[in-house]
Amino acid sequence: MKKIFLTILIFSTTKIILSQNNFSNTELNEIVVTANKYETSLFNTASSVSVISSDDILKMQSNSVVELLNNIPGLTIVQQGGTGKLSSVFMRGANSNFVLVMVDNVEINDPSSANNAFDFSSLLVSDIERIEIVRGPQSTLYGSEAAAGVINILTKTGNEIPGINLKAEGGSNNFYSGNISAKGEIINLNYFANFSRIQTDAVSSIKGNDFETDGFKNNSAFLKLGYELSKMFDLNISYKFTKSDTELDQSYAGGDDPNFSSDFESHLFNSKFNLIFFDGDWESSFNASFFKNLTTSLDKVDNYNPFTSSNSFYDGRRTTFNWQNNLKIVKNNIISIGIDSKIDQSNSTYFSESEYGPFESKFPKESLTTNGIFIQDMFSMNNFSSTAGVRYDNNEKFGSILTYRFAPMYFIEISNTKLKSSLGTGFKAPSLFNLFAPYYGNLDLKPEKSFGWDLGFEQFLLNNKISVGLTYFNIDFKDMLGYDENFRTININKAVSKGIEASFELYNFYGINLNAQYTYNETNDISFKELENQQLIRRPKNYFAIDLNYQINTLFNAGLNVIHSGTKFDNDFSTFPTTRVILSEYTLVNLRTSYQILDYLKLFGRIENLFNTEYENILNYGTLGRSIYLGFDVNL
Numbered sequence: 001m002k003k004i005f006l007t008i009l010i011f012s013t014t015k016i017i018l019s020q021n022n023f024s025n026t027e028l029n030e031i032v033v034t035a036n037k038y039e040t041s042l043f044n045t046a047s048s049v050s051v052i053s054s055d056d057i058l059k060m061q062s063n064s065v066v067e068l069l070n071n072i073p074g075l076t077i078v079q080q081g082g083t084g085k086l087s088s089v090f091m092r093g094a095n096s097n098f099v100l101v102m103v104d105n106v107e108i109n110d111p112s113s114a115n116n117a118f119d120f121s122s123l124l125v126s127d128i129e130r131i132e133i134v135r136g137p138q139s140t141l142y143g144s145e146a147a148a149g150v151i152n153i154l155t156k157t158g159n160e161i162p163g164i165n166l167k168a169e170g171g172s173n174n175f176y177s178g179n180i181s182a183k184g185e186i187i188n189l190n191y192f193a194n195f196s197r198i199q200t201d202a203v204s205s206i207k208g209n210d211f212e213t214d215g216f217k218n219n220s221a222f223l224k225l226g227y228e229l230s231k232m233f234d235l236n237i238s239y240k241f242t243k244s245d246t247e248l249d250q251s252y253a254g255g256d257d258p259n260f261s262s263d264f265e266s267h268l269f270n271s272k273f274n275l276i277f278f279d280g281d282w283e284s285s286f287n288a289s290f291f292k293n294l295t296t297s298l299d300k301v302d303n304y305n306p307f308t309s310s311n312s313f314y315d316g317r318r319t320t321f322n323w324q325n326n327l328k329i330v331k332n333n334i335i336s337i338g339i340d341s342k343i344d345q346s347n348s349t350y351f352s353e354s355e356y357g358p359f360e361s362k363f364p365k366e367s368l369t370t371n372g373i374f375i376q377d378m379f380s381m382n383n384f385s386s387t388a389g390v391r392y393d394n395n396e397k398f399g400s401i402l403t404y405r406f407a408p409m410y411f412i413e414i415s416n417t418k419l420k421s422s423l424g425t426g427f428k429a430p431s432l433f434n435l436f437a438p439y440y441g442n443l444d445l446k447p448e449k450s451f452g453w454d455l456g457f458e459q460f461l462l463n464n465k466i467s468v469g470l471t472y473f474n475i476d477f478k479d480m481l482g483y484d485e486n487f488r489t490i491n492i493n494k495a496v497s498k499g500i501e502a503s504f505e506l507y508n509f510y511g512i513n514l515n516a517q518y519t520y521n522e523t524n525d526i527s528f529k530e531l532e533n534q535q536l537i538r539r540p541k542n543y544f545a546i547d548l549n550y551q552i553n554t555l556f557n558a559g560l561n562v563i564h565s566g567t568k569f570d571n572d573f574s575t576f577p578t579t580r581v582i583l584s585e586y587t588l589v590n591l592r593t594s595y596q597i598l599d600y601l602k603l604f605g606r607i608e609n610l611f612n613t614e615y616e617n618i619l620n621y622g623t624l625g626r627s628i629y630l631g632f633d634v635n636l
Contacts, residue, residue: 407422
């Protein structure tokens with residue numbers, strides 16, 4: 001493996017000109033944006049990238065992004081209860097706050113959360129065109145939060161003949177969803193508008209046969225407008241609104257609570273100007289956005305909890321500016337230079353009463369500014385390409401940090417083999433809570449850091465109908481946050497994550513598409529000698545998913561999805577000291593089908609958790625049993 005990596009490194013530094021490649025596989029020619037912050041074909045991309053296309057979203061019949069991400073290698077998704085409950089994503093074993101989440105290249109990690117992690121529970125798919133997942137440190141292009149990777153959600157655009165879509169479905173647990181959207185293009189103006197609603201009784205957030213169900217309601221709206229003033233200039237603006245109401249339980253075994261609820265509201269404003277100069281040799285774009293999250297939780301006194309109540313409010317806001325220039329001055333080279341700035345703001349209040357008396361905690365309004373600049377060179381010729389970049393960030397509290405990334409790939413034409421590797425560093429800035437929280441905050445914190453590399457190949461067979469991939473990855477984390485004996489936040493922890501991502505894909509073989517992926521992931525907390533051989537909690541060593549889709553004819557489609565999660569560990573925080581428990585392995589089987597009755601009308605249905613498997617992602621939290629859904633999709 002070291003010899004292969006050294007060979008690729010030599011090719012990159014000397015830029016040897018290799019023979020012309022005529023490879024034309026659809027998957028490799030797919031264009032991705034997130035890997036290099038520039039439109040690049042998968043053929044020329046060395047990073048580990050997964051794409052969930054609009055066709056995938058339709059075929060999977062998923063309503064939430066969480067359901068789609070279950071089939072991506074290197075990802076582990078955990079949810080604190082059923083539909084609409086707090087949902088976190090671990091990428092290559094890293095903590096969820098080391099994953100940067102974006103909508104149309106705008107960061108939406110929550111500034112009001114304790115660690116800036118993103119909660120996927122309210123993110124629906126009705127306005128999503130595609131999702132790009134890039135694994136491995138990406139801070140060179142994206143700054144903080146991208147210490148383990150990036151999930152970029154790209155929204156729909158109205159670049160077609162004007163039309164209207166109506167979609168509705170209903171099913172188990174009093175679930176129903178409805179969606180209406182309109183899109184089109186009039187002269188130089190394109191538009192896309194969408195409104196959707198989901199409501200369900202779900203299941204009890206905390207497991208219990210006699211516990212009341214904890215429902216979820218979500219209303220989402222989205223509007224995007226694009227105007228092309230000329231061949232050299234266009235403007236795009238969008239607004240995304242989300243409001244959800246979620247019923248909760250207390251976070252311990254037997255913690256059923258009939259009147260504990262949380263209300264969430266989110267606003268995202270985004271604008272982007274694109275300019276082209278010198279016949280396309282200089283592409284310039286300016287992006288400005290504003291993001292706001294408001295969360296209110298209320299728990300009143302009840303018969304189950306006659307002495308306890310709580311009320312909390314969290315307000316997180318982010319303003320960002322980004323200016324990027326792509327220069328094609330030198331043949332076969334694209335040089336990207338970017339400058340960005342973001343201002344995070346947050347404030348919160350928390351009040352509770354119990355048998356021990358009242359408790360109040362106020363987090364006064366605080367703000368934090370981070371400025372960054374990066375430069376990246378992307379070289380591509382024939383069968384070889386490489387990207388190399390460096391970034392400098394300055395944070396008004398911890399100072400400056402330098403990150404870098406290098407990613408070469410080479411395609412062996414005679415055997416249809418793609419060799420790829422990447423190496424880079426990442427960081428995660430301390431959150432506003434980490435810095436300023438009463439009792440816990442520490443203004444002397446340093447950023448958490450990561451160093452990661454991977455090495456792999458993709459083999460194409462049967463006239464490119466089959467793709468087989470294997471990647472080894474390794475990420476080291478240091479200066480991770482923990483607590484001292486007074487519960488004050490300090491840089492103390494270290495961890496390592498390593499493993500293998502394997503994939504097998506069959507493309508449209510007599511109407512059959514098969515996507516299988518397997519991840520083996522060892523994660524260890526190496527902060528202390530006694531913990532270094534223990535797997536990090538909620539992350540299984542073994543995980544695989546298989547999705548089989550059969551387009552029987554032009555009208556009828558059927559699909560099978562199988563997900564298996566191996567044994568993993570969790571902590572039982574109800575004991576003192578905390579005890580480590582085993583969560584059993586489980587396998588979920590899902591079926592789906594659809595039938596195009598008319599040119600404009602399609603019926604669809606699915607069964608999730610076909611065998612009614614009982615399982616836990618988090619100790620004591622509830623999960624859905626067998627569920628059946630039916631719906632229709634109308635295009636006018």
